[in-house]
Amino acid sequence: MEIKKIGVLGAGTMGAGIAQVCAQSGYQVILVDIEQAIIDKALKTINKAWGKAVEKGKLTEDAVQKMQSLITTGTDPKDFADCNIVIEAIVENMEIKKKVFAQLGEICRPEAILATNTSALSITEIAVASKRAAQVVGMHFFNPVPVMKLVEIIPGVETSQETVDIVTDLSIKIGKEPVPAQETPGFIVNRLLLPYINEAAHLLQEGVPAEQIDKAMMLGANMPMGPLALADLVGLDVCLNICEYFWKEFGDSKYRPALILRNKVRAGHLGRKTGKGIYDYTKSL
Numbered sequence: 001m002e003i004k005k006i007g008v009l010g011a012g013t014m015g016a017g018i019a020q021v022c023a024q025s026g027y028q029v030i031l032v033d034i035e036q037a038i039i040d041k042a043l044k045t046i047n048k049a050w051g052k053a054v055e056k057g058k059l060t061e062d063a064v065q066k067m068q069s070l071i072t073t074g075t076d077p078k079d080f081a082d083c084n085i086v087i088e089a090i091v092e093n094m095e096i097k098k099k100v101f102a103q104l105g106e107i108c109r110p111e112a113i114l115a116t117n118t119s120a121l122s123i124t125e126i127a128v129a130s131k132r133a134a135q136v137v138g139m140h141f142f143n144p145v146p147v148m149k150l151v152e153i154i155p156g157v158e159t160s161q162e163t164v165d166i167v168t169d170l171s172i173k174i175g176k177e178p179v180p181a182q183e184t185p186g187f188i189v190n191r192l193l194l195p196y197i198n199e200a201a202h203l204l205q206e207g208v209p210a211e212q213i214d215k216a217m218m219l220g221a222n223m224p225m226g227p228l229a230l231a232d233l234v235g236l237d238v239c240l241n242i243c244e245y246f247w248k249e250f251g252d253s254k255y256r257p258a259l260i261l262r263n264k265v266r267a268g269h270l271g272r273k274t275g276k277g278i279y280d281y282t283k284s285l
Helices: 012-026 035-056 060-070 094-107 123-129 161-171 189-205 210-220 227-235 236-251 258-266
Strands: 006-011 028-032 071-072 085-088 112-114 135-139 150-155 177-180
Touching: 006 094, 006 123, 012 028, 012 060, 012 135, 012 177, 028 035, 028 085, 035 071, 085 094, 085 161, 094 112, 094 123, 112 161, 123 135, 123 227, 135 161, 150 161, 161 177, 189 210, 189 227, 189 236, 189 258, 210 227, 227 236, 236 258
Parallel strands: 006 028, 006 085, 028 071, 085 112, 112 135, 150 177
Antiparallel strands: 135 150
16 A cells, blocks of 8 residues: 555644654645644644754755645544544543544544554554554654654554555655564563653652752763653653553552652643653743
C-alpha cells in the first residue's frame, strides 16, 4: 500500500511535530483534535518553526506555502475516512486509547494502518479494540519530533509484517531512523529512561536539590541534560503515567513512582508545557 494521506489524531506537542515532519516530506496531512484552540496553537507552532527556517535561509517562502497547503485540520475523527494511515498521539491512557481505536477501526478504510505513538502501553491491547489488529502498530516518536531522529517501531502480537514494513518505510521517508522494538512496557528507550528519572525524583524527595542532581549527571555521566530537567521536558504527567504502568505490569516496587511526581501532577505542575514542574519556567518569561 502506498501512503499518500496521513491522519494525525491529537494536536498537542507530539501531534503537531508529527504533522510538521510529514508535511515537510511532501505528504498530505489532516490534523484532528477535539478542541479547535489546540489545533490553532499547533498550527502557530508549526508556522513559527517554518518562519525561523526561512529567516535562516533553510527554507523558501514558496516551500513553506506548499507545506502549509498540505496540512488540513478538523475536529471530527470521521475526517480520517480517506487516510492511508492514522497516527494517534493523544493522552497516555489505555482506556481512552482503546475507545479511540475502536472508533478508528470503524471509520477508516479497511486497508488503512492505525499507528499509536504510545510511549509505554501495550500495542496488543490497543490493537484488539480496533478489530483490525494486523494493521495496528506502535510508532513511537520522541520529543521534539522535528529534531529527534528515532522512531521505535513496535508490533503487537497480531501485527502483520506488511504493516511493520510500511510503517518502517514511512519513518525513513519522513527523515527518521526506525528501530524495531519488542512489546514490553516502555519498549527500549522509556524502559531504561523512566526508572532513571524516577530515581532522580526519589532523590529530590529525600532532600537533594534538583540542580545538584542534574549537574551531577551532566558532569559525571556526560548527559546533555539532567534527569529532572528532562522530566520537565517530557511532562511530569507522562512520567507518572509510565511509572505507574511499569509498577502495575511488572509488580515490582522498584518502579513505584516518587510521591513528589504525584504531588506535582496533582498541583498541575507538569513541566515546561505548564510553566512549572520540577523547575519554575515562569521566572524566565
